[in-house]
Amino acid sequence: MDKNKILQHCLLLGVFGSAVCTDGWKVSVVESLDALVSSCVVLPCTFSHPHENLPTSKLRGKWHVTSDRDQLIYYEDSTRVLENFRGRTKLLGKLGDGNCTLEMIEVKEHDSGPFCFRIEIARTPTDTSTPDKFSFVKNCVTLNMIHEPPKPSLAHKIPVEGYPFTITCSVTHTCPSHIPKLTWSRGSENEITEHHRKLQLGMWETQSILTFIPKEDDDHKDVTCTAEFNGQRTSEETMTLFVKRAVNYNHIIIPTVVAIITAGIFGGLCIFMMKKYKKRINELQSQDGTMWNRMSRISRR
Template sequence: MSARKRLLFRWLCLQVIFSTVFSKDWEAEVEPKIKALVKSCVVVPCTFNYPGTQLPDSRIRAIWHTQKKGDDIIYHEDRTKVLDSFKGRTTLLGRLGQKNCTLEIDGVRDHDNGPFCFRAEIPTLDKYSFTESCVTIFPTEDPDKPNLEKKEFLEEGVSTSFKCSTRHTCPSHPPTITWSFSNNEAIVNNRDIGHGIWEVESFLTFTPSEKDTHTELTCTINFYGGKHSTIQTPLYVKRKENIFHIIIPVAVVLGTALLFGVMCFFMSRKYKQQIQELQSGNGIWSRMSRMSQRNRQRNQPDLNMANLWSWTAALAFSCKMF
């Protein structure tokens, strides 16, 4: 093999090696599927890599386009190149110098499905469309129902916490949470749980009273774009036990028993006194006894005459028989 052919062969090998290395350096990670609320916004997490050293933002151009047509651009720094249906609705949130290509789509519409892909252009190097890593958006008309965490039974006078939360895709305009009770002590937290989903949660702390039982506690979540969702739960407050709840029933029972005992004592004493009067000589019982004795004595002759007549009649009847 001549020297010229050997040189050409080595050059071709180097081209294959460099093209393979460079093609591996062009990489992107994009969340493949995201459900987004219509009229709200959606943030598509995106990171990418390119060959060579890290460059500043000004040396890299970011473009988002549809997967089917690279010319159907939904984001470009030159807004004249953006599709009319996406003008003013897309914003690049990521820092290109930090290899972040995160995109926000505002005012989500029911036809914002995609798939949408990212393309990086580096004038001094190359440009690359990551059509193998695209995002598909699933617009939904109704927000998810909130989650409400609470104790089943509350205790009167004891501070209690409630948690109301929901998930969303719009961290730049997180939902607001309001309670039917006072919001003075409500704490709101918005955190990224990954895969293009954020969770906003509100913690309400208040001290229930007995009058709060059987009332409704309502948590209302207002989403960016005008939609809202609510959840309600009944409150059951258990009356706090204290010493008065023990003393009062015991005092009522003891008072009733004491009153009954006093009444029994006086009634027994009165009846004993009446019995003694009846049994005494000057009592009514004694007088009635003497009157009964006199009546028996007065009627005694009548009884004797009656007996005499009875014997006389019996004797006369006997004489007739003979």
């Protein structure tokens, strides 16, 4: 048996349940994902095969139910897809790039899986009997159905009157192709910024940051952040503002400054008067001395 036939034999064994010959056929998926019913979910998936780089036109990707690879939940020929999944699934990546990520919309209660990816290498665009194919039945994805959307979380410090105050609203999700929309009960567009990031494989986070300057009349008012998920599913979180009065030292500073200025003026006047008084005394003493001298000269005569 030549080398190619041995390889084909191993691949066929792998397809029909043997885990012995899997060299070169690899897949990376998240085994368990949360999925919001009536919304959407994205199943991250990357794969590799034992052949050199091939274009997407020579690769056929399928997603199927674990128990039967003919029960397709995704395939380019939608007529072969189970009716319950028809029109609700699509690949987000390119097979030629090794990306087999699947999007599922309008998630239903029975969409729990497990679901497995299958790759077929076609010799021609119409080839349906290629021996180069593999189902990753030991690396499948199970969906955990969530009936209520996750509530956003609010992070903030103590608001102080007259100083910029920031509230961060965050919500996690499993559908980056349809990011949840976060809205506030107050604030203009210029006061709001948004960020999106990947937390881990299969989990993402959306943030909305509201910045404003609290006023005295904002005290004890509510601020609400609402998260709207794909499928018009919503959740919200509310916080009450307890605005701290800004520390004002004017009632201390102003009287102190006035007292210092007054004391300075009074002290200056006192010094001026003292100098003037001393000068006058010196003048009088000088006059008295002159008169005494005159009287002494007269008495000598």
